[in-house]
Amino acid sequence: MLKYKITQKANPQDREGPKKYYATPQTSGKKTLSAISRDITDMSSLSRGDISNVLLNLVDQIPKYLLDGQSVQLGELGSFRLSFGSEGAESSEDFNVSMIRNKKIIFTPGPSLKQELAKAQFELVKEKEAVS
Incomplete structure (x- = not known):
């Protein structure tokens, strides 16, 4: 059961427009x-x-594979890949590596994980029960 608060x-x-109410996930630890x-x-x-x-060895190896330019496929669990953006340059000659920004790791869940997530049920947490 996934818990949430409003x-x-x-x-x-x-920022000046009217505020709205949104669901916020609540973790249990x-x-x-x-x-x-x-x-x-x-x-x-x-x-x-x-x-x-x-x-622990898997945790050590994943960054090595990603930094070698490989994606990491972990079967039904899913896959990891690196992504980044950059500032624009007027020409390819004007571009330099310092313009690369927002390095991040993208995780894409595998089919089994997606199927399990699709089965999620939700429960509203009362304000005094909410833990961020």
């Missing part, structure tokens, strides 16, 4: 790598250390 916000493109390892241990024959080791 928040009044200004339109970022028209964080799931750490250690906790994920424990959860997976309960589902497999591998030890928590084995699973932690694999997950």
Whole structure:
């Protein structure tokens, strides 16, 4: 069950315009790598250390692959790729690498993740229960 609260916000493109009410997701905490390892241990024959080791090595490897210009496909989980923008230059000769901006990692969920998200149900959190 995905929890949300209702928040009044200004339109970022028209700060002077009327404020409107929007749904804001509410988290119920964080799931750490250690906790994920424990959860997976309960589902497999591998030890928590084995699973932690694999997950930590994956975290180490993904940036290396991305910085080598590769996208990283993790099966049903999804894929990661790098993206960036840049300032414009009048000509290709006027462009230099310092004009590159907004480096970010894009995650695209795989089919199974998308299917599970499509099944989401929502529950309104009362104001005193809301945790940001």
